[in-house]
Amino acid sequence: MIAAFFERLNETQGVNFSIFYDAFDRGRFLTGLWTTIYLCAASILASLALGLIGLWFSESRSKLPRLAMRAYVQFFRNTPPLVQLSFLYFAVGGLLPAIPDGAGGRMPLIGGAGWAIIAFSLFAGAFNVEIFRAGVEAVPPTMIEAAESLGYGRFQLYREIVLPLAFRVSLPALGNNLVNLVKTTTLAYAIAVPELLYAASQIWSESFNVREMMNVLLVTYVALVAGLVWCLGRWEKAMRIPGYSS
Amino acid sequence: MASVHRLGEPVVVVDGVEKSFGATPVLRHVSMAVRRGETVCIIGPSGSGKSTLLRCVNALTPIDKGSIVVAGREVHDPALDKLALRRDVGIVFQQYNLFPHRTALQNVMMAPLHVLKQDKAEVEARARRLLDKVGLSAKLAAYPGELSGGQQQRVAIARSLAMGPKVMLFDEVTAALDPETKKEVLVTIRDLAAEGMTCILVTHEMGFAREVADHVYFTDGGVIVEDGAPAELFAAPREPRTKAFLEQVL
Amino acid sequence: MKGAATDLPVLRPFRAPPVAATGWSPVALASAGAGATLAILFAGSLAFAQAAGGAREPAYVAVMRWTPLIVQGFLFNLSISVLSMALGTAVGAMFGLGQLSQGAATRRLSWAATQFFRNAPWLVLLFYAMFLLPFEMRVAGVTISFPAWAKAVVGLALPVAANVSEIVRGGVRSIPLAQWESAESLAFTRRQTLWMIILPQAVKRMTPPWMNLYAILTMATTLISVVGIQDGLTITRAALVAESRPELMMPMYLLLLLLFFAYCYPIARATLALERRFHVKG
Numbered sequence: 001m002i003a004a005f006f007e008r009l010n011e012t013q014g015v016n017f018s019i020f021y022d023a024f025d026r027g028r029f030l031t032g033l034w035t036t037i038y039l040c041a042a043s044i045l046a047s048l049a050l051g052l053i054g055l056w057f058s059e060s061r062s063k064l065p066r067l068a069m070r071a072y073v074q075f076f077r078n079t080p081p082l083v084q085l086s087f088l089y090f091a092v093g094g095l096l097p098a099i100p101d102g103a104g105g106r107m108p109l110i111g112g113a114g115w116a117i118i119a120f121s122l123f124a125g126a127f128n129v130e131i132f133r134a135g136v137e138a139v140p141p142t143m144i145e146a147a148e149s150l151g152y153g154r155f156q157l158y159r160e161i162v163l164p165l166a167f168r169v170s171l172p173a174l175g176n177n178l179v180n181l182v183k184t185t186t187l188a189y190a191i192a193v194p195e196l197l198y199a200a201s202q203i204w205s206e207s208f209n210v211r212e213m214m215n216v217l218l219v220t221y222v223a224l225v226a227g228l229v230w231c232l233g234r235w236e237k238a239m240r241i242p243g244y245s246s
Numbered sequence: 247m248a249s250v251h252r253l254g255e256p257v258v259v260v261d262g263v264e265k266s267f268g269a270t271p272v273l274r275h276v277s278m279a280v281r282r283g284e285t286v287c288i289i290g291p292s293g294s295g296k297s298t299l300l301r302c303v304n305a306l307t308p309i310d311k312g313s314i315v316v317a318g319r320e321v322h323d324p325a326l327d328k329l330a331l332r333r334d335v336g337i338v339f340q341q342y343n344l345f346p347h348r349t350a351l352q353n354v355m356m357a358p359l360h361v362l363k364q365d366k367a368e369v370e371a372r373a374r375r376l377l378d379k380v381g382l383s384a385k386l387a388a389y390p391g392e393l394s395g396g397q398q399q400r401v402a403i404a405r406s407l408a409m410g411p412k413v414m415l416f417d418e419v420t421a422a423l424d425p426e427t428k429k430e431v432l433v434t435i436r437d438l439a440a441e442g443m444t445c446i447l448v449t450h451e452m453g454f455a456r457e458v459a460d461h462v463y464f465t466d467g468g469v470i471v472e473d474g475a476p477a478e479l480f481a482a483p484r485e486p487r488t489k490a491f492l493e494q495v496l
Numbered sequence: 497m498k499g500a501a502t503d504l505p506v507l508r509p510f511r512a513p514p515v516a517a518t519g520w521s522p523v524a525l526a527s528a529g530a531g532a533t534l535a536i537l538f539a540g541s542l543a544f545a546q547a548a549g550g551a552r553e554p555a556y557v558a559v560m561r562w563t564p565l566i567v568q569g570f571l572f573n574l575s576i577s578v579l580s581m582a583l584g585t586a587v588g589a590m591f592g593l594g595q596l597s598q599g600a601a602t603r604r605l606s607w608a609a610t611q612f613f614r615n616a617p618w619l620v621l622l623f624y625a626m627f628l629l630p631f632e633m634r635v636a637g638v639t640i641s642f643p644a645w646a647k648a649v650v651g652l653a654l655p656v657a658a659n660v661s662e663i664v665r666g667g668v669r670s671i672p673l674a675q676w677e678s679a680e681s682l683a684f685t686r687r688q689t690l691w692m693i694i695l696p697q698a699v700k701r702m703t704p705p706w707m708n709l710y711a712i713l714t715m716a717t718t719l720i721s722v723v724g725i726q727d728g729l730t731i732t733r734a735a736l737v738a739e740s741r742p743e744l745m746m747p748m749y750l751l752l753l754l755l756f757f758a759y760c761y762p763i764a765r766a767t768l769a770l771e772r773r774f775h776v777k778g
Contacts, residue, residue, distance in 0.1 A: 071533055078760040079753045080715035082722070083729055087753060090736075091745040140342040145306055146402070147345075150357035150409060151332040160360060164347050183617035190722050197620060210627045218616050218624070225615040241347050242389045 016209035019216065025203050032199025033220065039116060039185045039195060040224075044178055046121035051128025058133055069129065076126035082187050085119040089191045116188040124181040131173045135166030168239050175232040179225050186221075196220065253460065254282030257444055258303060258413055263312035265298060272298050274468040275312070280413070280446060280461075285439040287455035287476070288448045290465035291491060296448040299465075300415045303446070304335040317412050329361065336406030337415040341422050343402035344390040350377065351386040354405045362409070369408070376404040380434050396427030400434055407438075414438065416447040452496055456480050464488045531761065534754050541746035559747050562735040566748070569728035570755045573717040576649060576727070580717070581710050584653035588660025595665045598686070606661065613658035618716050625651030626723045648720045652713060659709050667702035668694055700774050707767040711760045728752055 003021040010016045018025045054072070057065040076084065093108055093115055101107035110118070139162050147157050189197045197217065204213040258280040265273040273295045280286050288296045301307040303314055305321050305328055314321040317334045344353050354373040358364045377383055380400040390398050399419050406414060416435060420428040432451060436458050439445050449455060455462050456476045463473040464485075472485045480496075483489045545555035594606030613621065625647050632641045671694050679689040721729040732752050736745055 074531075074761065074764075075534065075757070078711070078715075078764055079756045080718040080729075082718040083749065083752055083756065086729065086733070087749040091749045094742050094745055142339045142342040143345065145301075146337075146339055146343050148306060149304055149332055149335075149337045150405070151329045151361040152357070153329075153361075156360055160356070161345055165345075168347070179615070183615075186617040186619040187719075187722075189619065197617075197623070201623075214620075214624050214628065217620050218612075221617055221620060222612060222615045242392055 015212060016207060017212050017216065018203065018207045018209055019213075022207075025207065028199045028203060029196075029216075032194060032196040035113070035194055035199075036185055036196040036224070039113065039120070039188060039193070040182050040228075042117045043120040043124060043181055043185065046117065047124035047128055047178075047181065050121055050125030051132050054125060054129030055132040055136065058129060059136065073126045073129050076123050077130075081119070081123050081184055082190060084123060085116065085187055085191060088119045089115040112188065112191045112193040116185070116191065116193050120181060120184055120187075123184065124177060127177045127180075128174065131170045131177060132166060134173070135168075135170035136162055138169045139165050168241070171232070171236050171239070175229065175236075178232070179228060182225055182228055183221070253284050256280065257282045257317055258446065259313075259315045260299070260303070261313045261315075263299070263302060263314060264310050265295075265302060265307065266310060272468055273302070273309070276465075276468070276470055277312075278463060278470060278473070280444060282412075282444050283442045284460045285445045285458055286447070286461050286463065287459040288446065288463045288465060289450070289452070289455060289491075290463075290471075294465040295468045296465055297417050300337065300417050300446065300448055303413075303415060304337055305331055306337075333362070333409055334412045335415060336409060336411035336413070337417065338399065338402045338406055338419050340418045344398050344405070346390045349387050349389055350382060350393065350401045353390070353401055354408050357405065358408050373404070373408055376407050377401065380404045381430070394427055395423045396430045399423070399431045403431075403434055403438070413444045413446065416445065416449070418448050418450065420449070420451060450495070452480070452492075464491065466491065531754075531757055534750060534757055538747055538750040538754060541743075541750060545741070545743035545747055555741075555744060555747065558739055558741070558744060559751065562731075562739075562748070563751065566728055566731050566735065566752060567755065569726065569731035570752070573720075573727050574714065574759070576645065576652070576717045576720065577710070577714040579649045580652040580656055581713055583649060584656025584713075585660050585706075587653065588657035589664055591657060591661035592664025592668075593690075595661060596668055596690075610658050610661040610665075613654050614662065616655070618652070618655050619719050619722060621654045622648065622651035622719055622723055625654065644723075644725050645720070648723065648725055651723075652716060652719075655716075656709065656713055660706070663702050663705045663709065664698075666705075667698035670701055671698055704767050704771040704774065707763060707770070711763045711767070714760060714763075715756060728755070 006017045006020040010018070010021075019029045020026070054069050058069040060066055089112065093110060096109045098106040099109055143161065143165075144157065147161050152160070185195060186197045188195050189201070192198065200213045200217050204210045256279040258278075260276055260278045263273055263276045264271070276295070276299060278286075288299065290296055298307060302309050303316060303321065305326060309322050312322070316331060319326060319331055319334070321331060344350075345356070348356065351370075351373055354376060355366075355369050358369045358372070359366060374383070374386070377386060380403055382397060382400055382404070385393060385397060385401075390401070393401065402419075403414075419435075420431050423431065428451070432454050435445065435447070436454070439458055447455075447459075459476050461473065462476045462479045464471050464479065464483075464487075466487050472479065472483060472488045479488070480492065483492055542556050542559065591606045591610055594602050595610065597603050597606070626644070629642060629647045629650060631643075632639055634640075668690075675693060675697070676689060679693050684693070718727060718729045721727050721733075729752065732748050736748055
């Protein structure tokens with residue numbers, strides 16, 4: 001029924017939402033959507049892990065891990081993500097060995113999607129490190145002293161007291177960063193990863209419905225971001241502490 | 247009137263302690279001895295090193311020179327077993343004592359469970375008893391954000407007591423409270439002192455010092471200028487600096 | 497019994513640690529370290545390329561040959577960023593003030609536009625502008641041609657405008673209510689209050705996030721390479737294809753990264769310094 005409506009729309013008005021009535025286009029679109037969601041999920045998780053690892057290093061007692069972490073953060077924050085992606089995919093990827101692809105040919109060890117996830121995770125991870133550090137610094141020193149005076153060792157202190165509190169403080173900025181990450185996944189288009197933008201461009205180059213596909217794309221991304229924001233809102237609510245004011 | 251029971255052997259001995267932060271000397275050759283069961287108040291102007299001294303006693307701040315011995319342990323020793331020391335010494339700070347993401351009961355239970363690894367049922371029973379003792383048995387499930395400042399401080403006292411310390415340190419614990427809530431905390435400390443706990447208080451509450459302390463120390467500029475029984479110190483201070491300070495605050 | 501105010505300070509705003517008056521702070525050191533690492537990597541990859549090059553011309557000569565062109569491309573990126581920022585700031589300020597307007601319709605429209613363009617990916621908006629803007633316009637009988645780079649400027653200005661709108665709204669709302677109230681009691685109209693009292697104060701607070709946005713925009717200008725406009729990245733790629741020496745990929749990309757780093761990092765430091773000076777909360 002929906003298909004019929006859109007077909008008629010195309011014939012009478014010339015407004016072509018081919019993905020609603022054409023199975024092949026729809027298939028491509030959904031595959032692209034799924035790839036985008038996969039890229040987002042993988043990058044979000046990896047960047048969170050990187051953020052935590054980076055936090056551990058930057059709170060280290062010795063100077064080298066701290067400086068190394070700062071250098072990593074400054075590098076990824078002050079250079080264009082597209083150039084970072086290109087650098088990793090072409091230059092670094094070019095150095096890695098090629099493996100047989102099971103059909104007699106050779107393929108790179110890490111494909112486009114893999115490098116995209118690596119690049120986006122490193123990029124967002126750098127911001128996460130700063131966000132987590134700000135969260136940790138917002139924990140009052142007296143609270144840490146109180147915990148130390150009760151005999152807490154450094155690791156336990158972090159796990160039981162500092163991290164739970166720091167995480168709550170970081171949540172708004174972290175949410176912002178993750179939303180940015182979702183938007184950044186469109187860069188994978190540049191290295192021909194078949195994500196949503198790529199799928200849409202394929203559709204409009206064949207069906208000549210640029211305007212319609214653009215609008216669909218915009219609405220889809222806004223919906224994706226809205227979904228993420230909703231999830232984060234739920235999470236924030238679940239972590240709420242009574243008596244806290246923000 | 248100060249504590250009625252007998253005072254025992256010295257449990258905290260501070261001898262010739264010096265501490266500087268960078269180029270600024272904060273403690274210049276401080277010596278004092280606190281006996282078991284004694285209640286000691288340290289008074290003095292801001293910046294005179296009082297809080298730093300407390301922090302040195304439980305090894306939160308290392309000292310540059312001198313020695314501190316608490317219950318037979320040398321605090322200044324770099325090889326000190328900090329956990330053992332912190333079982334013996336409890337400290338309550340001026341602010342931000344409690345962990346806001348845990349209830350009052352959980353706050354009191356946390357350290358014995360995680361740090362001392364004691365049995366949960368036993369720890370819970372002890373926590374309930376202590377919270378009842380400080381008058382907060384109705385607030386076991388409340389989060390710190392739902393408690394008043396005075397209630398929070400009382401929970402903090404119960405939390406330190408849960409570790410079974412020999413000495414309790416109080417760092418200006420009523421300074422951030424309004425007058426009504428100050429009283430409930432001071433009453434709690436007074437009762438604690440009356441039961442025989444060794445207490446060292448850094449405080450501005452002169453009335454409390456006069457009534458409850460066995461011994462009062464006045465510090466200024468990083469040294470102990472004068473010390474004595476509260477009756478003598480407040481009524482007839484010997485040093486001019488003590489006089490000037492007391493005139494200001496009383 | 498009433499509860500006294502508990503100000504659990506765990507949500508204290510992050511205060512950047514004060515920079516040492518003399519000498520280098522750890523951040524400066526490490527960041528200079530990042531730049532130094534980049535430079536070392538660049539030199540190292542160049543040396544490696546040299547060794548791997550064999551009989552052909554030395555690697556550094558090849559890179560040197562392309563450097564002026566790459567720098568030109570980079571400067572083109574910068575010009576796009578300046579133009580886009582100007583356009584985006586102007587439009588965004590309008591939307592920002594629109595979000596604060598008295599009229600509900602203006603307010604909702606501005607809010608909707610802001611949210612929409614904030615949540616859309618920059619690359620998609622760029623495509624949008626590239627494809628859907630005409631290549632020439634007739635205005636009052638005059639034909640203005642709309643070259644690709646101009647469309648890119650508009651395309652990048654869209655997300656900038658949305659972010660500026662939020663910055664303006666946040667900046668104005670961070671001015672205490674007392675300012676509005678004192679102005680009102682002195683019989684200022686709302687418009688006068690906004691322009692003569694609130695905005696001058698708010699501009700200071702808006703500057704650090706605005707500078708931060710500019711840095712993000714500068715880095716986003718590389719996106720125009722994806723829609724077929726010649727910029728620093730396109731030229732770098734073209735150079736590599738022309739040379740077709742895989743060992744040159746590292747040094748060339750690192751060169752481009754170094755150029756951007758050299759431009760954006762000082763901006764980031766200046767932003768941080770301004771933030772500290774104005775004690776911008778949160």
